[in-house]
Amino acid sequence: MKIAVSGATGFVGRHVVERLLGDGHDIVAIARDSGKGAAMPWADRVTFVPYDLYRNPGALTARMECPHVFVHLAWPGLPNYRGLFNLTENLVAEIALFRHLLEWGVPHLVVAGTCLEYGLQFGPLAEDGETRPTTPYGLAKDTLRKTLQLMQATQPFTLQWMRLFYMYGPGQSEQSLLSQLDRALAEARETFDMSQGDQLRDYLPIEGVADRFARVIGQKAVSGVINCCSGHPISVFDLIQRHLTANSKTIRLNRGVYPYPDYEAMAFWGQPVQLRSLGFP
Amino acid sequence: MKIAVSGATGFVGRHVVERLLGDGHDIVAIARDSGKGAAMPWADRVTFVPYDLYRNPGALTARMECPHVFVHLAWPGLPNYRGLFNLTENLVAEIALFRHLLEWGVPHLVVAGTCLEYGLQFGPLAEDGETRPTTPYGLAKDTLRKTLQLMQATQPFTLQWMRLFYMYGPGQSEQSLLSQLDRALAEARETFDMSQGDQLRDYLPIEGVADRFARVIGQKAVSGVINCCSGHPISVFDLIQRHLTANSKTIRLNRGVYPYPDYEAMAFWGQPVQLRSLGFP
Structure with a gap:
């Protein structure tokens, strides 16, 4: 077609x-x-x-x-x-x-x-x-x-x-969570600032x-x-862990640095x- | 102001x-x-x-x-x-x-x-x-x-x-129900075509x-x-009757000639x- x-x-x-x-x-x-x-x-x-x-x-x-x-x-x-x-x-x-x-x-x-x-x-x-x-x-x-x-x-x-x-995946926005994580890993930073990460999302x-x-x-x-x-809902924390495991990487996660966005429900899929x-x- | x-x-x-x-x-x-x-x-x-x-x-x-x-x-x-x-x-x-x-x-x-x-x-x-x-x-x-x-x-x-x-009242559209009724009365018509008139509305x-x-x-x-x-809901039939009584008029109502509009619920106020x-x- x-x-x-x-x-x-x-x-x-x-x-x-x-x-x-x-x-x-x-x-x-x-x-x-x-x-x-x-x-x-x-x-x-x-x-x-x-x-x-x-x-x-x-x-x-x-x-x-x-x-x-x-x-x-x-x-x-x-x-x-x-x-x-x-x-x-x-x-x-x-x-x-x-x-x-x-x-x-x-x-x-x-x-x-x-x-x-x-x-x-x-x-x-x-x-x-x-x-x-x-x-x-x-x-x-x-x-x-x-x-x-x-x-x-x-x-x-x-x-x-x-x-x-x-x-998520190749070509995603530079501002997206996993892009930021990948950048932190590429720069060999020790820590990664994030929200608490308990929010449930559908990825x-x-x-x-x-x-x-x-x-x-x-x-x-x-x-x-x-x-x-x-x-299937997954917590943002688990999403990040899964990404780190899949790429055989580690980084210390600073959970709770950022607030949850006010325009998204805490748990939806x-x-x-x-x-x-x-x-x- | x-x-x-x-x-x-x-x-x-x-x-x-x-x-x-x-x-x-x-x-x-x-x-x-x-x-x-x-x-x-x-x-x-x-x-x-x-x-x-x-x-x-x-x-x-x-x-x-x-x-x-x-x-x-x-x-x-x-x-x-x-x-x-x-x-x-x-x-x-x-x-x-x-x-x-x-x-x-x-x-x-x-x-x-x-x-x-x-x-x-x-x-x-x-x-x-x-x-x-x-x-x-x-x-x-x-x-x-x-x-x-x-x-x-x-x-x-x-x-x-x-x-x-x-x-309803002075200045209402010529196509409105009571305008049409008034026109039928002014022309001394014997009958007035309408819907069944049981729908409940708020006027x-x-x-x-x-x-x-x-x-x-x-x-x-x-x-x-x-x-x-x-x-307060009122049926369209009662609205018409009330209008006729208030104006001391009578006309034979042909109920059920027109269907109910499909974009309005049957009864709401x-x-x-x-x-x-x-x-x-």
Whole structure:
């Protein structure tokens, strides 16, 4: 299939593109920075379209053929979840973008959601459960999803809303926990400052996330909200220990230096019911 | 106080302006159509600013002084609750408008909400209860409210979200139920086509709505979501009977001609807890 991927040079995008190429798909990779695009390992196996989707979404139609699937991963400004720009700029531009994609006739949308749509809810979270976002980012994604679902009433299309939880692996943000840990190890520091680490989260390796995208895209019968997660909570402390063990490293952990973030519940994880129907554990 | 009222020539606006003038406030009435403004009974007692708030919200600051209170009632395109423009145009323009009002320094916002924020929920509805909008209009208002509440985290201001239920009285839309009934009576028709009429709704006379706005504006301690309603459900059939009795009229009611609207629950009404704290019944 001809598949467009926005945010193709981002953490999720670069892996999703690689995985979809492996399945033999014809990929149009979209990102703002063509230099970043050229540096990707898959650069010579895709059609790269350098494009700012927020600036002039309507003109994208002149730059490429209408794809069978549009995988939308771009979202500028992360990880600033609390910035109002998520609503005042991004949400506004996203709604305009999807209007154009649907007018163009794209029949199948795969869009990155976020566990921050749930807000401060505890425990195992269901795909059909209520959302109560408490951050501008979470509210913007939540409203975007609801808007797309309302758009389906007037124009039928497939919507696969991949609600992402936590991820780690090659290409992750420099600010992410394991990137910081790796930097401390590379610099041979004696200690690593962290939160208490007892918070429970749901983590997937990024290659597992890309695999889930690829399988979902091939199964249009699975649609709506799809929790893209492991279903198994792990404490951040254990996550760090596991990473150290896997890399045969040690470092003294200074637990409790940083407070827990106020926009995340202490213990929550996803129920990946839809992914289980596709055979994932 | 200096109070700006947008949507001043609309059904709610015209009555709110009259009521606030009665309290001795200094009113800037904002509406797109200056002809409509000139036709208002209060035309020579207000400063009228003909303005399209959606076109260039930033330039409003050059047309008037910063008010103590901004009462925002404008919302183009009603009663088309299902039109996607509510999200793709109105919500987008509303967020931009409020950004400008807050940058300008308006300290006190009074904004019209809607019972359609609740979606298809039954029974008595609480101000702090969950919202589950099922229409683009309901979702747009719901997201606007949540956006304003998140904006309060970075810039303190008073927000009084007047969640409107059903209203009737002078100036109501030609398409409203009682307008249609009055027209049938004026034309001396024998019958009036209606739904079965058993649906339960919460109605206030428009003068009562204006009175509630005026009282709330004077009480900044009452803020957040304020259900602007009677708290007492009445069937649409009884509402019509009451209207006929009050006007000493009769007409044969053809019940069941129209289906119930699919975007409204069969029986719901508001709990006006905040208004009761101000002495309303």
